[in-house]
Amino acid sequence: MKLLTTIFLLFLFSINSGFAQSYLLSNVNIVSLEDDQILRNQSIVIDKGKILKIIPASELIEFAGYQVIDGKGNYVYPGLAEFHSHLPVAQNGTMQLQEEAMWLYLANGVLRVRGMIGHPSHLILKEKVESGEMAGPRLFLSGPSFSGGSVSSADQAAQLVREEKAAGYDHLKLHPGLSMEEFMAISKTAKELDIPFGGHVSLDVGLEVSLENGYKSIEHIDGYLEAMVPDYSKVLEPSIAGPFSMLLVEEADQAKLPRLIEMTLENEVWIAPTLTLYDRFFGSKPAEEYRNIPEMKYMSAAQVESWINAKTPYEERGILTIENVQPHMEFRNQLFLSLHRAGVPMLMASDSPQVFNVPGFSIHNEIKLMSEAGMSNYEILKSGSVNPAAYFEQEDDWGMIKAGLSADFVMVEKNPLEDLNTLKYPILVVMKGKMYDRAELQRQLDKIEANHKR
Template structure:
């Protein structure tokens, strides 16, 4: 084939490629890039094929020709939120309806990235479908089936389970309670050899310090810290004395032990996933029945709501969830959360949905409210749901930020969320890899889900 023909083919290919290029200009917006806490007022975002090409002032936007023009009408744009401790629903007998509904519930609430923290084989095809654009959804990062006292029978079997999950294509490992030290060490060693991150609960027979030294990347629910602060560990091992998540022992906490734990956490680059709303709702003193008819429950089945009520009721029946028991525990968790955060331990935005009374997407706004009440700044809250999740998976700059070269994943809201967090509850528009979902489309999907679960 001669050079002239090759040149003609090359030019033709380039012309065809360019003709399929999708260029969008999101104009008249105020941008919170999350590179810092500044607001770029009266700017535009140029997107091509799902990637941000350029951020430019509106004075220069008129020079952009041949693009789809999307008027932001003065909206504020930020990179969106995260749910980095999710229990992604399982496809029941091949039925993926609840999975797909959950994807929409996240998007409708501006949640653009989700880390699944209790895995199932049905999650892998779900992620593949989202990645391929077959169904709308946030970025998914999947943990495999959990390692626990019931799923792990020996150190050898635990190590093989790590290898199997890595080979299956999971992104992360989830550890649950009940592991023995030799089993944990086998998981740790194999996971680090295969370069797959792991985290989760802290088994009582392992403890926080060995877990951190052994390579935990994330401590879910800030688990293990309270137990490590109790001088008499024998009480921690007694469920009657300790209560759920050692709730009944917080009055015995020795705060003088915390600086050493913080130093260890920073040294080993541990992340925390607070899930404040899980404890406020599941282990709070508000009666379970009072959650039955709160607005967001209409987006999940009556059976699921009843299951959540059934999960909380036994604690109420036993007299564990009195205000006298619960309030000191919630106060302790807020203090622990802010002490760790202010010391520099990085935080992931997490709410543990769908778990007890935490509906996908909606529960993140409860989490945000609790983070704010605990004392976290609006900028740091947004950071926990954008920049931090990208850093967690070593993908900083690829998403979770609004700048040239990053994926076009962002959310538009009416007001400045650095000043008003309530504006996050009602996205004007959600953009996911360049795909645009306006408020009308998001509301349409919410109404459809509500009809699917009409009481």
């Protein structure tokens, strides 16, 4: 059957109304991520939000009744992840900031998000996204965090675990400041209720105990540097250690790293590296230089000011000099690469919206830093698709472009296995079969910019 031409009016009507149930995206090159090969000149048959079949573009006769959309030889891949986000909270009865975050993620090809500081309004947001009432990526939610400030005893910690599980959260987030007894109560109860947990490593607990007692993910590669410093009393003194112990890099005993990596692998712990958080928050570039970078136009002036105020004190205290920052960044990059090359699974994560990391846009900063650290394009793409699906044991539902899985993917102009920069410019985003073209994504970005006009 002769290849059908795109019927633009029907295509746009389907995108804007969102009710196209069955269609065929033809003439595309597929980066399925089942392996590192490209399926060239293919057609993806989509029915009720699922990938029904993938066939050569020339074999359309079986699906003659389907609407056909010409992919024009572009590339499709399963999309990206933000697996350490701080989703906005609904304020004054409005979900504006939450809805904006959803569009910022989609406009950057981010199709799955793990929230790591929870709030009851996030559960409402997730329900609206899952029902189709609001556009957005897949959401996986941690509840309010467990920390030295929110936990007062082991019994109370266990009760909080039970409450968050009952409320419907998918994950638990641990912040610093937990005692050993409190941590063990969280670990025991979480295992009993089968809810994953992870986050920062409390200094009184330490990395090794965290690895051995159920942490599913270590955020920010936290705890490794501290575990490598022979004199742990220095780690416990903030004026000596600096933020995230960055001033103790030169004292790290590299001979301890192989055992820590071995323990990470033995306990099947994942890493969410958030390289861009450290690059921007604890890097030597002055805070003021971030005020007017392009993506800041999607944030309120108050938000940007709060980020500047968060970084400035470290600058004023002389901590973020090149002499202090450079060894720390080099150490983190090497630690990241050592863990990755040993087989520790990585999760694409940038900690947005957090200091100078704007939702969606910050993931491209993270990708750039992962690449510069030595990770291959293929493994970077897996960290945003295959790995997040495996983390929540949902590989049979999403994470690749494959028959039977959800139709979640992004179309870009170039082959992302060769050019990561192409990921910044989605032509089409498909989320559970629903299509958002570049014009719609840009319209939403323009609306967000107008909301925060300086």
